[in-house]
Amino acid sequence: xxxxxxxxxxxxxxxxxxxxxxxxxxxxxxxxxxxxxxxxxxxxxxxxxxxxxxxxxxxxxxxxxxxxxxxxxxxxxxxxxxxxxxxxxxxxxxxxxxxxxxxxxxxxxx
Amino acid sequence: xxxxxxxxxxxxxxxxxxxxxxxxxxxxxxxxxxxxxxxxxxxxxxxxxxxxxxxxxxxxxxxxxxxxxxxxxxxxxxxxxxxxxxxxxxxxxxxxxxxxxxxxxxxxxxxxx
Numbered sequence: 001x002x003x004x005x006x007x008x009x010x011x012x013x014x015x016x017x018x019x020x021x022x023x024x025x026x027x028x029x030x031x032x033x034x035x036x037x038x039x040x041x042x043x044x045x046x047x048x049x050x051x052x053x054x055x056x057x058x059x060x061x062x063x064x065x066x067x068x069x070x071x072x073x074x075x076x077x078x079x080x081x082x083x084x085x086x087x088x089x090x091x092x093x094x095x096x097x098x099x100x101x102x103x104x105x106x107x108x109x110x
Numbered sequence: 111x112x113x114x115x116x117x118x119x120x121x122x123x124x125x126x127x128x129x130x131x132x133x134x135x136x137x138x139x140x141x142x143x144x145x146x147x148x149x150x151x152x153x154x155x156x157x158x159x160x161x162x163x164x165x166x167x168x169x170x171x172x173x174x175x176x177x178x179x180x181x182x183x184x185x186x187x188x189x190x191x192x193x194x195x196x197x198x199x200x201x202x203x204x205x206x207x208x209x210x211x212x213x214x215x216x217x218x219x220x221x222x223x
Contacts, residue, residue, distance in 0.1 A: 034211075042217070043200050043215050043216050043217050044200070044202075044214045045214070046213065085151070087153075098155060098212060099154075100152065100154070102151070102152070103151075
């Protein structure tokens with residue numbers, strides 16, 4: 001699976017949009033981009049995933065560049081409860097193996 | 111109505127002991143997984159089971175053995191515990207394989223003294 005690169009940490013003001021970038025320049029055509037987050041002392045929580053098109057659900061939006069080499073997770077109105085480590089994972093269609101990297105530690109501040 | 115549950119939440123034991131961690135999912139999923147999160151917070155997959163068949167086995171010591179009595183349960187047995195086994199262990203499940211979303215349990219913090 002392609003490797004991903006994320007900034008180690010980011011801050012965001014409460015109520016503002018949080019934009020978390022991820023680089024996956026070696027992604028191949030059949031690999032999906034997944035985002036999970038882990039709030040302190042809890043198990044990872046699924047957020048969203050996509051292949052080519054931008055995706056939106058009740059939690060977040062996922063913007064994937066046209067060349068698919070990078071993506072951005074957007075939390076439209078961050079709250080204090082969104083403080084967590086966010087993981088960007090690239091995963092092949094036939095691969096169960098979710099390879100978590102170091103992620104981005106997002107801190108939402110009042 | 112917890113989707114993926116694990117017991118115990120905390121486990122403290124001595125080196126050399128044998129212990130088990132239980133996992134149950136009530137989502138009707140076909141595939142279950144075990145992950146280990148070490149002190150540096152890196153999550154690594156250890157095993158997955160699909161319809162009672164082991165389909166992933168990372169290079170973990172054979173002291174670790176997954177046991178699946180039915181598709182709703184995947185227990186993790188650890189023999190001859192070592193200090194380096196101290197970590198948080200997460201169970202997860204997914205509807206099938208491939209790119210299905212995985213849902214994680216709350217974790218079991220194992221401390222080996």
